[in-house]
Amino acid sequence: MASNGNDGDIKSSFSFSDFPEDVQICILSFLDQSELGTFASTSKRFLSLCRHDQRLWFSMCDRRWGRSKTLINKWGNGKISYKLLYKTLLEYENLIGFWRRCGTSAGTAVQPSSPLVFFEWGPFYITGSRVSPSKTRTYEVIKLPFLWISLTSKGESINYLDPEGKLELSENLVDSGELSVLDNDLIPVNVSFMGKCHVVLEESVISIGNSLNSSSSPNGRFIKVHSSGNVRGKEYEDVSGSPGSLPDRLMSEIYQHFANRTSPGGNGSSRRQRRKEKEKQGRRKLEPEHFVKIVNCSPTPARPLQGLWKGIGDDMSLEFYLTSYDDIGGIACRRIEDSSRPFNGYNPVFWTSSTTLIEPPFSAEEEYEYHSRVHLRPPAEADDCHDHLQRSDHGAVSRMLHMTSSYDLVIPGTTINPRQVEGRIWQYRNGTYGFGFLRNNYVIDLKHIAQDGHLLDTMEFSND
Amino acid sequence: MIVLNSSDGATFEVEESVAVQSQTIKHMIEDNCADTSIPLPNVNGVTLARVLEYIKKHAEAKDDEEGLKSFDAEFVKVDQASLFEIILAANYLDIKGLLDLTCQTVADQIKDLTVEEVRAIFNIMNDFTPEEEAKLRNDHAWAFE
Secondary structure, three states, X not given: OOOOOOOOOOOXXXXXXXXXXXXXXXXXXXXXXXXXXXXXXXXXXXXXXXXXXXXXXXXXXXXXHOOOOOOHHHHHXXXXXXXXXXXXXXXHHHHOEEEEEOOOOOOXXXXXXXXXXXXXXXXXXXXXXXXXXXXXXXXXXXXXXXXXXXXXXXXXXXXXXXXXXXXXXXHHHHHHOOXXXXXXOOEXXXXXXXXXXXXXXXXXXXXXXXXXXXXXXXXXXXXXXXOOOOOOOOOOOOOOOOOOOOOOHHHHHHHHHHHHHHOOOOHHHHHHXXXXXXXHHOOOOOOXXXXXXXXXXXXXXXXXXXXXXEEEOOOOOEEEEEEEEOOOOOEEEEEEOOOOOHHHHEEEEEEEOOOOOEOOOOOHHHHHHHHXXXXXXXXXXXXXXXXXXXXXXXXXXXXEEEEOEEOOOOXXXXXXXXXXXXXXXXXXXXXXXXXXXXXXXXXXXXXXXXXXXXXXXXXXXXXX | OEEEEOOOOOXXXXXXXXXXXXXXXXXXXXXXXXXXXXXXXXXXXXXXXXXXXXXXXXXXXXXXXXXXXXXXXXXXXXXHXXXXXXXXXXXXXXXXXXXXXXXXXXXXXHHOOOHHHHHHHHOOOOOOOHHHHXXXXXXXXXXXX
16 A cells, blocks of 8 residues: 555655656666566556656666677667667677577688677677687687677667678668668678577568669669568558558658559558569578577586687697586587588587596596696797696696597497597686597697687688 | 765765765865865765765775675665665765665665555555556556557
């Protein structure tokens, strides 16, 4: 029951409305959408505040994604509805991190297709970059941005595939709709979320009004991005009733004209639009690309070996490894490679059936096993370093683990010499680890691919 | 040292380097309004004492993240009326960290409440008709479409 404070008890008669509005907004900005719903239901005034106040929704966005991640006031050229932005970023934030492309894909001639993709925040967009090991025989990785995900000031999704990695987005460019006119290499795409761990990129339906001489566009033609750019909503905003119309008078008048010709109810225009779309299906340049999220890409205290790592392998080139803890108490490590190789880019490296790391002191045999090995290093580094330096940059071995099996040599039907398949994992004091097999005498040391949401050791990749 | 006067006549001394955590006080000092003492007619003695406790702690233990975290957690364990007074003071004195801390505390309270409970705690008059209220209850999401 609402108390009115007149009944003389010690309860405060202070009302939320007694707070200055800035303070009200500050308090409410700490809530999420559904909690705000509770508050909005208290009175008409607060319903209106919660539904419409741009400052409130801006603060909510800013608290959640502003400052260190992205610049809230730059999205949609600063003119967007912040409530809409909140809902959108809530969906988009799930993209951030590492994903793996499913299936094979033809890379461009210059950039070999890498299955590893990294999404990160930009100032007013999200970028997806293909990540691949450099061929420079160092720990450097190549990061090639290929996907740009942003919003117009109306809140429409605007996503571009940029296969050559050439685009530089500015806020104005996103809004003007001139992006696609500028560069024919850009492909408008839809980004569809199938649950939290699966994303599909598809080329957007493009309408080309070639026969229309519109003076509004410099080339005499205009290309539109389908306004329901994401599967989550279909917006029917235009007066003519045709889905996803251009905000262009001429276009909608034409549709009106055809609509009236075919039937009074305007069904003709949508039938015609659908037929046009079917025609366009055949003209798509791009196969849909599917991405699956790589969950658990970082180690945790309970799972110190887990995550995405990079290391110099026995062919002295940099490779990516994914180590994961499975449901039956073991750990498996796989290489992530270009999918044109066998096993579809997911090559097994080792597995172990126990996750319990062994603490020092180690037996003399184990000490010898470790210290007699060579750490595989980038050739440039190996020349400079003295032996003792090689071991000290990741710290002493803090714990170790017996590796039950490597995948390479398990040939069904033959008897296995344990020494052929067994190996060791050595965890280092700095949190990284290395591994080696008993059948050889070196250690593959793994390093972090990313830290605090940023890729490490990226190098510029120039196409020319 | 800066001298601060609360609304009810209490006097407090605090070092300038600490006091300037309040942007309001900082501007007053810069504008030379602080010769003898600074009057703060919007803050009573009890509340001002608490606010000073906060800014003193945050000045002296600036780099001790863990320590400040536990201090802050204890600091907001006060009754509702006092908390609201501190919020108003933090807003008037423009101390961002304190304002964020106290506002978040209030928000955390809201998180666990039902609509009726929120109305009760914050003395909000329900001006919906029963029909309107029923509709709100039914389609909560509608309010945010």
